[in-house]
Amino acid sequence: MMNLNSPLFDKVRSKPVADEPRAEEGPRCEHPGCARKGEFRAPKGRVHEGEFFRFCLDHVREYNQSYNYFAGMSEGAVQNYQKDALTGHRPTWTVGVNGGPGPESKLDAATLLRARLERLRKARAAAGEPRRRVGKLALKALEALGLDENADRATIRRRFKDLAKRLHPDLNEGDRSREDKLRAIIDAYNYLKSEGLA
Ligand SMILES: [Zn+2]
Incomplete structure (x- = not known):
């Protein structure tokens, strides 16, 4: 049986949305899966003059790092990279040789962002930078929450809440499968907390 008097539930009950950012407080971070406030602006890039992504502090830093990876690259190298990033998609842009429309103009902002972040990840891996070390059990726990090893503390907490x-029993009267799922999620979250990951 599930202990409905667990302090965990009190937490969920008493603080449902109070510390969640609200839509009217301004734009959200545009990083996929991040719900923090987008308090920082980052330029979208060469052919998007005057356009900006909105990010939280962590993600504007990450974005700026990935942006710098492109800064020193030739146009051809950027295009090759983007072809790789868009596996399965035939590139539709024409190659811009001398300042003509480059690949970025044909990519929507989200695709461009994904491509940059993916490049950053590959560059780090290639540089031999150690990946975040997450044990097998922690990885399983993250998967139970629908996350991967890159999920940060805030993301894990937000997802858990x-x-x-x-899945709270108050909302799912006696639905056994939901109760089991909730138990699994609580176990996963507690494990991540015990490992200092949440
Ligand atoms: Zn963010």
């Missing part, structure tokens, strides 16, 4: 709210 979100799932716990949705």
Whole structure:
């Protein structure tokens, strides 16, 4: 049986949305999966003059790092990279040789962002920078929450609160499968906390 008097539930009950950013407080971070406030602007790039992404502090830093990886690259190298990043998609742009429309003009902002972040990840791996070390159990726990090893503390907490709210017994009268799922999520979250990951 599930202990509905667990302090964990009190937390979920008493602080449902109070510390979540609200839509009217301004733009959200545009990093995929991040719900923090987009308090920082980052230029979208060469052919998007005057356009900006909105990011939280962590993600504007990450973005700026990935942006710098492109800064020193030739146009051809950027295009080759983007072809790789868009596996399965035939590139539709024409090659811009002398300042003509480059690949970026044909890519929507989200694709461009994904490409940059993916490049950063590959560059780090190629540089032999150690990947975040996450044990097998922690990885399983993250997967139970629908996350991967890159999820940061804030993302893990947010996801847990979100799932716990949705699966809460108050909202799902006696639905056994949801109760089991909730138990699994609580176990996963507690494990991540015990490992200092959440
Ligand atoms: Zn963010």
